[in-house]
Every structure is written in structure tokens, then in C-alpha cells.
Amino acid sequence: MVGKWEDSPAIRPYSPVQCTYVHPTRQRAIPAVTGPSEEPAWKQRAVERSIRTAKLRAEQRVQRFLDAAQAIITEKGSTDFTVQEVVDRSKQSLRSFYLQFDGKHELLLALFEDALSRSADQIRAAAAGEKKPLDQLRVAVELLFESSRPDPTAQRPLFTDFAPQLLLTHPAEVKVAHAPMLALFTELMEKVHAEGSLREGLNPKRMAAMTMQTVMFIAQSSGGDDSTTRPITADEVWNFCSQGFAAA
């Protein structure tokens, strides 16, 4: 977990204006490409310096909110916290919160996107341990499955819990959040395709999308299983996705 204390040195740029989360690796320098005819360069530089520090501070504050939320979630093992809790925990103010985030949903999206992105990285790393593309994909499916189930005990679960909420209210953003994981599955699926292990006439991108969604959603609903039936396993899901149910 990334839980830190008040002065988290971690720097994560968020663009407060457009409410759009910007992934660290995608961070650009600064706008700066204003028409050179308009303003003298020195003024631009001055403004830029001003803005840079302001931005830094803003980033720190955003990070404090994220860390606080993260901490609360892992602490109470549930994703239903109130904005007030996060504000208190981060020792900031409501006003600040709403200056940084467009609303609670954006905080959730940020956490979700971050978690998914990290998971994608971890899974990619783990998959790299396998030689054959099909095995890489299998490992990815199994890991995604494990980290997608509503895990009461797990350390760093994907926050697939609140994805459903967001899916209703902000489907487009959720899709964006899924992007890194989808990218990973597309990579892997394309390698499978390249070595000819993909069934004839199938589009790797589309298979990647279906596989990912199947894995995530089945993990989720198989979690809260009552005792009557033993829950679905990662193995079964892999089998299902890769081979379907029909006999040859």
C-alpha cells in the first residue's frame, strides 16, 4: 500500500480544471505553446514559474486526499467512505477537496484507475516470467481473476467494488480506467495471435476485451458465493475463456 502521512513527497499531477486524471507517465511539461506574438517570452516564463509551484502544491494536496482515501479503505476494508472522512483524515478542508476534484466520483475514479494501472503493471511483470504467449495470457487471466474478486482479506485488491457504482454514473470514465488493463490483455492476445494460437478469423483486440471483462465480472459475482456451491476458480475461468464449453 502507498499510505503515507501528512507530507507525502509523492508527486502526482492532476489537472484540477478539467477534472481529468493524468497518469504520471503521461505527464507533459507545461502548455507554453501560446502564440509567441502575443506575450513576451519573459512574461511567459514568469507565469510558468508561478504556475509550476502552484501546481506542485496542488499535486501534493491531491495526493494527500488520495492517500487518505486509500488508508481509510484498507482500514475499514470497505469502499464506502464519506468525503468528510477523507477530508478529516487528510487534514484538509472540504473546500480544497472540491477545488481539486469535481466530486467524489472523481476521487473514486482516480483510485480505481491507479489501482488498475498498478495491477496491470504487476500482472505484466508476472506474465513476462512465462515463455509461451498462451502461458503468459493464462497467468494474466489468473492474476486478474484473483485481484478482481471482492477480497475481504487481500492486501491490495483492485477496487472492483466501486466500479459498478461508477459504471452506472460515469461509464465513459470507467472505460478509460480500464484502458491500461485492456492494453495489457491486447498485447498478450496479440502475441498469442502472432504465434498462431488464436482461433481462425478472430480479432485479438476484441478477444482481449471480452476476456478481460469476463474475468473481471465473473470474479466479482463469484465472490459473494453462498455455501451451497463452491465458487468458480481462476482455472475454470481460464478454461472457459480459452476453450469455451463446446466439444470439438
Add this chain to the structure above:
Amino acid sequence: MVGKWEDSPAIRPYSPVQCTYVHPTRQRAIPAVTGPSEEPAWKQRAVERSIRTAKLRAEQRVQRFLDAAQAIITEKGSTDFTVQEVVDRSKQSLRSFYLQFDGKHELLLALFEDALSRSADQIRAAAAGEKKPLDQLRVAVELLFESSRPDPTAQRPLFTDFAPQLLLTHPAEVKVAHAPMLALFTELMEKVHAEGSLREGLNPKRMAAMTMQTVMFIAQSSGGDDSTTRPITADEVWNFCSQGFAAA
């Protein structure tokens, strides 16, 4: 953050103990199986007559709420209505609402369960038009897929939209609501199994569950597709479920 709707006295005509909605048409006569040794028969009969009419009225009122909710949902094409809207629309009172239902979630479950149950019937009927078990299953998958997508135009959509919400708060009840559809898929899958069209060593029940969930969930998330990629089709889903992506 206090336990909002935990336990309540079970005096409600609907969902008394287990919060399980009982569809009007499926309703049984009356309990009445009290030991005949206790009370004289005439008294029992009198009480029963009393109760029967009361029950009838209650059922009508419940149905009015359900109809109102249904109307509102199809009208505004969205599933987020307020209880007040339903109450106003049905020309009844809040008090009545909370006498009939344990809360909003129960209304949602009732609608959901009903919709799913009807759909299951329709799909079963449609599937019966096919001869080969595998074709029956294919038809079922395609129809379920179509009726599960967040359809803005459809007449009688499955309200799979609010399933996610409920999945978080009342997973057990959602599972109950899924039961009729799952039963259908299990039937069909077992026929497929019987004729030997199921892959070696697979459990038809588990395949049915995975297939159903895959179809429903993929339908849902493929719906809100942005224009960049053409949405997934029923055909693709059938292909995916039945054959997976791996080459032979």
C-alpha cells in the same frame, strides 16, 4: 453510516422474513396450516376471510407501485428514480410504500426479478423452436444478450442496469433473482451435455453459470460504447462462450 436498513419486524405482506418478493401470480392461498387443535374452525375461517380481502387490497397496492416504477423507468429510460416519484405516480403514500416494501432496494429487486423471470420464459419459448440443443443454447445466448444491453429504445428491457448496485448491497437477493435465468441456462446446458456436445469433463451447471454471467455482463458494458470501436455482437459472444479463443 449507522446500520440503515438492517432488520425490521416482519409484519409486511411482502418480503416478510427473507426480503424475498413474491410475485402475485405465484402467490399461494394462505398459510392456514395452523394446528386445528388450537382454534375452532369457524374462527379460523372468519379470520381467513378477513385476511384474504386485506391481502387482495395489499396486492393491488403493491402492483400499483410496481407499475408506477415500471412506467417511470421506461419513460425516462433510466433506472434512477426516487421513491417519491413512484409514490406520486402511483397515487399512494410514502407510508404505504414502506408498509409494502422493506425499502427501495426491495422494489428494485422485485422489478429485476420479475423482468428476469419473464425474460427467461420468453427465451425458453424461443429456444424451444430449435431442434438441436446447441442451437437452443445459441438462441438463448443471443436473446439474453440482446435483452441485457442497456437499451435506450427497447420496449421491455431487462433492468440489468441496477443489478450492479444491488450486487453491492444485496448480493444474495440478486442471486435469487438470477435463479430463473440460471435454471433455464442449466436446462439447456444439460441437454447439450446429454447429447455429448459439451467438452470433456465440464460440469454443465458451472458452464451454465459462467455463460449466463458472461453474456449479461458483456452485454452491459458493450452497450455504452463510444464510437471508436464497434460494439460487441451477440454472435461474437456466442462464439466466445462456446469456443473460447484458443486454436484447436
Add this chain to the structure above:
DNA sequence: ACGAAACGAGAATATCATTCTCATTATGAG
């Protein structure tokens, strides 16, 4: 050091679900 922008505290709003109060009405026994 000064003025402007940023910030914090927390009161004020707004939206809903859920409960509660009270007056009215329908029911059914006698």
C-alpha cells in the same frame, strides 16, 4: 511589506431514503 490568490473551518443547501404524526377512511362485528 503588500495585494492577490489560495486555503481552512465549518455553516448552509440540496437530495434522498426512511420514519413519524395525525387526521381520515374503510371494515366488519353486533
Add this chain to the structure above:
DNA sequence: CTCATAATGAGAATGATATTCTCGTTTCGT
């Protein structure tokens, strides 16, 4: 038919939260 009682309706009250607003205070850049 009449009365006591239980059911019902209208709608105010409550409670939990998210979101916005107000107003001093702090901080920053110059």
C-alpha cells in the same frame, strides 16, 4: 346502522451525505 379499530393518506420530520458558500487567515510572488 353504528361504533371501535385497523388501515391509509398527506405530508412534515429526520438523518445521512454530497456539494456549495461565506468569511476570515495564510501564503506566495514581487
